[in-house]
Amino acid sequence: MRSSRWAPIAGWCAATATSIVLASVALLPVLRTSSPEDAALAQLPAADSTSFPAPLPSVSAPRTPNVTPTSKKPPKVTTKPTTTPPRETEPTTAATAPEPPVTTTTPPTTTEDGWTVTTAADGTRTYVRSFRVEGGQAVIKMTSDGVVSLVTATPADGWSVQKVQDSPDNMAVYFNETQHSFIIHATWFNDRPFVQVSEVGS
Incomplete structure (x- = not known):
């Protein structure tokens, strides 16, 4: 069973x-x-019984390239070149001989019959004299070459002045008021000055 x-x-x-x-x-x-891993594993050689298993690869952070910091160069200081302005050159002038000093010689002065006489280098004599009357004052000039001229004529208050000349060597100066006149008559006569003062009216 x-x-x-x-x-x-x-x-x-x-x-x-x-x-x-x-x-x-x-x-x-x-x-x-x-x-396929089995086939690959079958082809690997048999591991030695005395060796330790292979260590796992260590995973680490990727290395940064060892870059040495470059030293910073100091900034270039650009300075403007200092240029000195060119010196102004004074215009060169040809050396000229100094001019001789001008010497002025004063003609000698003398007095003749109340006239101030001055003699020029060429021998010409000049006569100057002032005449005063009740009607005014006149300054008359004559030269040795026979020319008579009036330098100044100043009438007094209430008077007028008038010059009359018909030739270079003959001149009359009138100081006039109503119905009253003073006449200074100047002429070159006998190589010398001649003056006559007269009064007309009253």
Whole structure:
């Protein structure tokens, strides 16, 4: 009776084992083709039993390149070149001989009969004299070449002056008021001056 009880269980185990073996054999090619890592691992040489496993690569932060800081150059100081202005050159003039000093000689002065006489370098004599009358004052000049001229004539208050000359060597100066006149008559006569003063009216 015991053998008949275990017979079905033994048959089931045998069938189960057989199906497992067949499934493994069938799946083996698929497993080999689908995992290339197994093929790669199969080709690796067997590890030495005495060596330690290879250490994992250490992951570190990427290194920054070792760059030495360049020394900063001091900024260039550009200075404007100092240029001195060119000296003004004075115009060169040809050396000229100094002019001789002009010497002025004063003609000698003398007095003749109330006339102030001056003699020029060429020998010409000049006579100057002032005449005063009630009607005014006149300054008369004569030269030795026979020319008579009036220098100044200043009438007194209430009087008028008039000059009359018909030739270079003959001249009369009138100081006039109503119905009253003073006459200074000057002429060159006998190589000398001649003057006559007269009064007309009253």
